[in-house]
Amino acid sequence: MDLLPRSAMASSSLPRLGPVAGKVASFGQMSRKLTPRGKERRAQLIAFATHEFAEKGYHLTSVADIVDGLGVGKGVFYWYFSSKEELFVEIMRTSQRGMRRQQQAAITGVEDPVKRIELGIRAGVLWLAEHNDLRKLFEFARTEGRFREAMQSGQAVLVSDAQVHLEEAIEQGRIPDRDPEALALAIIGVSNQLTNVYIDGRNMNPEFVADLVVSFCRDGIGVGGCDGIGVSARDAIGASQRD
Amino acid sequence: MDLLPRSAMASSSLPRLGPVAGKVASFGQMSRKLTPRGKERRAQLIAFATHEFAEKGYHLTSVADIVDGLGVGKGVFYWYFSSKEELFVEIMRTSQRGMRRQQQAAITGVEDPVKRIELGIRAGVLWLAEHNDLRKLFEFARTEGRFREAMQSGQAVLVSDAQVHLEEAIEQGRIPDRDPEALALAIIGVSNQLTNVYIDGRNMNPEFVADLVVSFCRDGIGVGGCDGIGVSARDAIGASQRD
Amino acid sequence: MDLLPRSAMASSSLPRLGPVAGKVASFGQMSRKLTPRGKERRAQLIAFATHEFAEKGYHLTSVADIVDGLGVGKGVFYWYFSSKEELFVEIMRTSQRGMRRQQQAAITGVEDPVKRIELGIRAGVLWLAEHNDLRKLFEFARTEGRFREAMQSGQAVLVSDAQVHLEEAIEQGRIPDRDPEALALAIIGVSNQLTNVYIDGRNMNPEFVADLVVSFCRDGIGVGGCDGIGVSARDAIGASQRD
Amino acid sequence: MDLLPRSAMASSSLPRLGPVAGKVASFGQMSRKLTPRGKERRAQLIAFATHEFAEKGYHLTSVADIVDGLGVGKGVFYWYFSSKEELFVEIMRTSQRGMRRQQQAAITGVEDPVKRIELGIRAGVLWLAEHNDLRKLFEFARTEGRFREAMQSGQAVLVSDAQVHLEEAIEQGRIPDRDPEALALAIIGVSNQLTNVYIDGRNMNPEFVADLVVSFCRDGIGVGGCDGIGVSARDAIGASQRD
DNA sequence: TATGAATGAGGTTTCATTCAT
DNA sequence: TATGAATGAAACCTCATTCAT
Structure with missing residues (x-):
């Protein structure tokens, strides 16, 4: 083997993450109590998403585009909105x-x-x-x-x-x-x-x-x-x- | 050329049996010689796709939806159109x-x-x-x-x-x-x-x-x-x- | 409906063509009696394919590329060779x-x-x-x-x-x-x-x-x-x- | 800008929590901030892919082969590399x-x-x-x-x-x-x-x-x-x- | 012989969403 | 709150191969 023993490859030592199965988000709007800071973040997300949606279209704008554009993590998005x-x-x-x-x-x-x-x-x-x-x-x-x-x-x-x-x-x-x-x-x-x-x-x-x-x-x-x-x-x- | 002079390739002494290859279609559109059968298929695809696009929207209509709706294989779509x-x-x-x-x-x-x-x-x-x-x-x-x-x-x-x-x-x-x-x-x-x-x-x-x-x-x-x-x-x- | 009645869409009047199941070509070379004309075609295919393989690589050269480049149909290829x-x-x-x-x-x-x-x-x-x-x-x-x-x-x-x-x-x-x-x-x-x-x-x-x-x-x-x-x-x- | 002045987007008053977006990497390569865990994954992918490429060839090794071999999802590959x-x-x-x-x-x-x-x-x-x-x-x-x-x-x-x-x-x-x-x-x-x-x-x-x-x-x-x-x-x- | 049509498995890639940390 | 890692279904598309005509 070249860089790693073969056995070590197949059975990763890293635990698995991620969703277990296709759980669909219940529809409806989120209503969270927001701090002033939270309100600003939410407004930022809305403003930037609006811009991107208008520029490229809803489908061609991914959640990743939005959060990357603001330099934040994906979790932020789903903290403020339950879905795109x-x-x-x-x-x-x-x-x-x-x-x-x-x-x-x-x-x-x-x-x-x-x-x-x-x-x-x-x-x-x-x-x-x-x-x-x-x-x-x-x-x-x-x-x-x-x-x-x-x-x-x-x-x-x-x-x-x-x-x-x-x-x-x-x-x-x-x-x-x-x-x-x-x-x-x-x-x-x-x-x-x-x-x-x-x-x-x-x-x-x-x-x-x-x-x-x-x-x-x-x-x-x-x-x-x-x-x-x-x-x-x-x-x-x-x-x-x-x- | 290696085995045959290049000119020999392009103009064989054999009668041309199909279209002479060559890129045509300046604007990305396919231009294939179609038999009557082919023309019918193409029209079917257009008709059904139009219906689906209107019903569900362009992005929510997959190529699979279209070909499945007509009961044909996926290749058929790309035989007639180079892309969705x-x-x-x-x-x-x-x-x-x-x-x-x-x-x-x-x-x-x-x-x-x-x-x-x-x-x-x-x-x-x-x-x-x-x-x-x-x-x-x-x-x-x-x-x-x-x-x-x-x-x-x-x-x-x-x-x-x-x-x-x-x-x-x-x-x-x-x-x-x-x-x-x-x-x-x-x-x-x-x-x-x-x-x-x-x-x-x-x-x-x-x-x-x-x-x-x-x-x-x-x-x-x-x-x-x-x-x-x-x-x-x-x-x-x-x-x-x-x- | 727009271009075609919906019922006409789903049930095409065209019979189905194409392979039935994944039949793999038996390996080995074809040995067919070839007319002079056939020999020339075969040589053409070899020459053009060689050129294309060298230019783009084996995997990036499709059978379609080869037959299209010569302006012939797919059948020609499989008449002379059992596989790529x-x-x-x-x-x-x-x-x-x-x-x-x-x-x-x-x-x-x-x-x-x-x-x-x-x-x-x-x-x-x-x-x-x-x-x-x-x-x-x-x-x-x-x-x-x-x-x-x-x-x-x-x-x-x-x-x-x-x-x-x-x-x-x-x-x-x-x-x-x-x-x-x-x-x-x-x-x-x-x-x-x-x-x-x-x-x-x-x-x-x-x-x-x-x-x-x-x-x-x-x-x-x-x-x-x-x-x-x-x-x-x-x-x-x-x-x-x-x- | 529509809802927020553009400058307000780029320089929020909120502390920057991630990398500042922006295209880097002049030569198509991904450059993501990786945690130690991420670095390990990336190395695993490289090691296993190298092995597979050498064994079967680049084209005959699919991304699926690689991620399946490591027991991870397909997305993992594209998290670390933008393409095969x-x-x-x-x-x-x-x-x-x-x-x-x-x-x-x-x-x-x-x-x-x-x-x-x-x-x-x-x-x-x-x-x-x-x-x-x-x-x-x-x-x-x-x-x-x-x-x-x-x-x-x-x-x-x-x-x-x-x-x-x-x-x-x-x-x-x-x-x-x-x-x-x-x-x-x-x-x-x-x-x-x-x-x-x-x-x-x-x-x-x-x-x-x-x-x-x-x-x-x-x-x-x-x-x-x-x-x-x-x-x-x-x-x-x-x-x-x-x- | 030759062609155009068809197949469908399988390839690469995307992306909304989840979650351990 | 926030992040980076992960998921996996599903999207688009390719292509070797087959076959009715």
Whole structure:
């Protein structure tokens, strides 16, 4: 033998470590009492993971990438989060709350519903611009079953927020009477798309992009609309669902 | 050469019985001569993989899932595709071409640019509704670096298609003079969002959803618009980029 | 479904092909009656495979590489060879015979044993230079159990060829009386090493390298040697083996 | 940055608990902080893999073979080495260093250059005899492109070590003036060949084999040589390269 | 004879997760 | 709390070989 007697090789003197069998982590979130230091660590993990997820994608970012990037051990991760999945869901939840808060702050105290809609759109676009990483995560979350539900319920909140103002505008005759939910969804679609291409892709000025979105959506919902606008749409409202 | 002059290798006096080897395919794609049987297999793989990718997501669908689903061996997959990634890109490319073809077929011979836009939107939404699986793949492709480029170039084609009609409409004074690219992007954003929620999520009638999209976008681009519409947007055009 | 009804996917209409179970090819060489055309194909396969094996190594050259490189189907390969292993062994065998033939042709009719040794060395080096691919295969064959035996028996022939001349030289008192087998092996070692580095690695003139080898080996075996040379070696001859 | 300024990530106020991430290791090698336990494991893996590689060959030894042989999980391998290839290169590098160390230890303090050469040869042969597994790996490494470079640079060191002594011997007129590099290579060729056949193949006494090699090489380089030795070689020196 | 299609064991590698220390 | 070591299922992919056509 060369470096070690053969017998010594086969029967290692080292005891075995590691998991015994495929124990799956129970789903659900961890709730641990955290010291201030612990809170900072947790925030660090979230911040860095968000960055990595956005950069490379959820699946291409391993837990090892995250802890290595912060220079900590694997145990740290599982001390604060019960799984990678839980971390992701946590990021989603927090972010959606943050976006909503910013949107609501922007419209607080504004009387005019149309103005509220405009300000809401603008706040939304600016938030997305500022939290570009999170916008990417939202996009991903929509594409995978287990995260979809969380995403949709979050989006539903935004939609219903917008709906309120749209309904008020309709009641006041400021815009034509079209399905407010559809209008809200359309607004979200425009916001995401233009933010994606113009801010993420071309690094344009967020205020400018917000203007574009507002401009398209103002017209789209029929603000300042003349007679005849949206007629076909109004006719369509109330149509039945398939199947 | 050792046993035979190199030239003797390449050009044997024996009749060529197969393809002349040689690397072809500049973009990583396999290009094999396929028998009818082979073509059928390949189509089967694409169809089944598309379904699985849409259902579970790209990463959660393994090559094993695909070949097991078809009841064939693993080698079959790699006979037709050089990698899972290549298959995905192939699906993207083909789909985008298909969508464009359908859109162009819908507007062929129509004089009025505004009408062309409407028909294009409608055709797009109906295609998305019909190929819901592919719509999901598009969403995913946008979220991962290696597929993003392919997606964006495909989307760029759709955008520039729409731009042509928008520009013509602007020239004819049918809609206000706003950045046609932004308008095209906004239309795409609305189409995706409403299709996603209403057709994929709630299984609504695609024609109805198409109506919703057309309605919002007609107004959004300013069809039949009055003075004063889009003023702020027009002012914003030409603003500089961030950073 | 998108491209194919789901039911059609799972149950392919294509019958299954391929091997049924792990049947191992019986070892041994194929002996088929070959037409002239068949002989040419076989030679083509050998030539191309030799080239590829030398370039990339035996394990990194797949049967597919070989048949693709010649633009033929897989069946061709297995028509002429029962396995990749058999092909390799066949190349070894043929080559060793070729080298020996060239070496013997070079010394035919030469009286002086020392001259024969020199000419043999020179012929060997030139053969190795000309068949550099095969030299590489020889090196590889030595490193893997299943090919080793074939290699060693082939080398043994060369050694015993050389031994004859060395013994005659010793008998004639032309060189000191040292173990002729060891001398023959040493000559082979020098030939291989210098050919490897100078011809394969630095593309030097084979004649020049042959001179270097001859020069070292002439002295090494003690041609023109003075008294006292090789004394310690002579003492060592006859020493017992280990174990 | 999205949630935390980027700088905040890199330099947290929390004490650094592990290595600061960051790619190190310019040549693909892993450089992990290892505990004593880890070092032992790594050494075990190297020892066992060396044994297996030598026994069955690099390609016929799978990572599974290695970890199974040690009774550990597959992940262990990739904890210590980034790939099978890296492990192999690591073995090569370490071994070459080890051989050189032993050779240099053997000649330290010896005045006579010819004596140094003899002792160096002897030390080399004895090292090869003692590390027969590694000798086999060296042979294999020469046959495959990706390992060749590492091998050659390692061998170049040995050659240049020997060259120094040969040049000194030439200057002192102890041996004829022939290309010292060629002489060094020839010595290596003889050492490998005789060790291979006599020690690995026939299990002879290493000391005896070392005597054989020294004897042949002493004469080969012309120690104690008379006039007229090496004339043709001297003439050849300086000849041009092919092509 | 020759081909393209198919097989499937087995190769390397990754990675979420666990746990002794 | 934190770490490094370990697990092992499972992922992607390769390839010698077989065989219907």
